[in-house]
Amino acid sequence: MKTLTPFHVAIPVHNLEECRTFYREVLGCEEGRSSNHWVDFDVFGHQVVIHYKPKSEEALHTNAVDGKNVPVPHYGVVLPWETFHGFAEDLKSKGIDFIIEPYVRFKGEVGEQATMFFLDPSGNALEFKAFKDMGQLFAK
Numbered sequence: 001m002k003t004l005t006p007f008h009v010a011i012p013v014h015n016l017e018e019c020r021t022f023y024r025e026v027l028g029c030e031e032g033r034s035s036n037h038w039v040d041f042d043v044f045g046h047q048v049v050i051h052y053k054p055k056s057e058e059a060l061h062t063n064a065v066d067g068k069n070v071p072v073p074h075y076g077v078v079l080p081w082e083t084f085h086g087f088a089e090d091l092k093s094k095g096i097d098f099i100i101e102p103y104v105r106f107k108g109e110v111g112e113q114a115t116m117f118f119l120d121p122s123g124n125a126l127e128f129k130a131f132k133d134m135g136q137l138f139a140k
Helices: 016-026 081-093
Strands: 008-013 030-034 038-043 046-052 061-065 068-072 074-079 098-105 113-119 125-130
Touching (some): 016 030, 016 038, 016 046, 068 074, 068 098, 068 113, 068 125, 074 081, 081 113, 081 125
Parallel strands (some): 074 125
Antiparallel strands (some): 030 038, 038 046, 113 125
């Protein structure tokens, strides 16, 4: 596997302050630079920027994966196995309403992984996942 470098992603939010609090207080992300229209966050070493955009009435779309309805689009981070489980327990203790509860997907198959999905306050779908064997990340 190549050496990984931080990714950058900018996502729309319709309530900047509510999402700012969510990413900082619920997800535990450190806040970086900001303006009246955007805020940078360190999300497990990656740069995620929330940008204000007026609310859209677009419905959440899903595709079936391993018998679950996975929201599209979504973004997130692949975490170390132990970090994933600690993070999942922390989110449960904070009352996160999961779209897909933390579980192990593709159990016993190529690409076996722990995963969970939930929404931020603006309806952006987040997935956090982990592999016991990181060599399975791109396995076919």
